[in-house]
Amino acid sequence: MPKINFNHLSNLEISAIFSEDKKYRYRLTIVNKSCIKGDTLCIIMQNPSIANIEIADKSVQFLEKLVFEKKVRPFKKIQKMVIVNQFALVQTKDFSGTKKAIGVQNDIIIQESIEKADYVLIAWGKTNPYDERQEAIHNFLEDMDCKNIFATKKHPSRGTYQDFIISYSF
Template identity: 30%
Template sequence: MNTNMNPRIGRQVKHFEAIDIKNISAVFSEDNVYRYTLEMKYNDRENYRNTMTVILKNPSSANEKKADNTIRRVEKYVYEKFHDVSHLNILNIFAYRATDAKDLNNALMLYGLDYVVGLENDKYIKSFVKESDYIIKAWGGNSGINKKLYNQRINQVNNMLAKITKKQNIPVYRVDGNGKGNDFYPFHACFWGYNMRLIEYRQ
């Protein structure tokens, strides 16, 4: 579907210095409207094989060469908190690329939930979660996105995750934003402080 909406895509920054820049990979749709996955490795973790998957709201400007502020924050936080993690995967509950939530909401209201989720998104979520040793949920509140549809999507993702993480006994976390965030709306990674603690979900 060609929408010609042209959502704003924000500025890029350098990836965190511990990231192996040469081995970052990403899966985009052919038209670059969607980013389904972003995978990377840490430079000095060759002796470890554990994989962390962080699930955010939706992609912005990060790609194989550059990060955005949220992705860089995730890269550093995971590096400092999980010393046994060598691989980091970034997924999103919506694969539609937009820096501003209002642009995502505009597309959602015009074209429906499936459009902003992305045709292949659930396939990648299931596949990557199955190969993960740890999960952090970090999609935050609705931020102006239609709340009913946002909640519907969260329920879809939570049900998908639970079937896999319970069966495989994969630990699932959220970051305690000094009292902000909760199990349904886990504190968004763009606001993480590096000293903030992790809360493990009860499976």
């Protein structure tokens, strides 16, 4: 069965930071060009899939629609989405969250992205088994005294647009 590729929505400007060997994606930034001024949403997921500046994956496309088309609360005024991950290793099957999968620049880029965001969305899903990495992300959020933190009921690849965003507590 052929792999399905997903397109980014139109009128978006996409940029990404990858390792030189392209094995690690540290950040994917998506700007809504039709929005002149707005807030920044940092989304933290588990690990990157195939999404890059040319194509999206199912999760990224769902998040683009959720934020830029559906404009769900509390993200009605978002101009920029910054997607980072607990682990930066690009992998679609049989992922194993080892220390090597984190990537050498990942924690710095996660912290920078959180620091510059108006909102943070934890979107790694309820079945994420990587407690140690979750704790590290929680520590980043607490250290930066983040107040506008939300979560998703499910992983975005399995999301629905209604009642998908929930409040988040440590």
